[in-house]
Amino acid sequence: EVQVVESGGDLVQPGGSLRLSCAASEFTVSTNYMNWVRQAPGKGLEWISVIYGGGDTYYADSVKGRFTLSRDNSKNTVNLQMNSLRPDDTAVYYCSRSLYDWGRGTLVTVSS
């Protein structure tokens, strides 16, 4: 069964950094386009980033220049490096294979 599992969410202070990981099962991340979508508490869904099989990446304006999406083919994971975090980055972060299969999410809280 295709599965994605996110990890790395935590409480971090404004201006801090955090690295989220998404582990894939029963498929290869390098042959799929892997997305991150977030959901602030009580709010809707916001797409934030994608990495294509060829390695191209795209970002929402809200995270461009602060977040970096990369892939580790040897571990079959994708990683979201989040820098200069702000309180409005507080959300559940979901990893998704091709926007079809979704993980259960990992909570990032940015607060002092």
Added chain:
Amino acid sequence: DIVMTQTPLSSPVTLGQPASISCRSSQSLEHSDGTTYLSWLHQRPGQPPRVLIYKISNRFSGVPDRFSGSGAGTDFTLRISRVEAEDVGVYYCLQAAQFPCTFGQGTKLEIK
């Protein structure tokens, strides 16, 4: 960015009765490859989203056939032929024709 507008934002429905949700995009969602990348997702309280419909009208694996999608260009509809108790939650349309991918605001389906 493509703006996705859903109506209604709230839909009280009687069990066993039909329901429909509309989604309008600010631009055509037909990609240069000829595919229209419009999906519908469902999110129950406390759960991650799951895909119901992709590419306008294709049901995702395991989705009951009471769910159907239709539309073209900028106007799309999700229909539930007979609402069941497990259908409560929030429904989102999603466009992936152009980056950034964007979601509708969400429609909350509740039982009368």
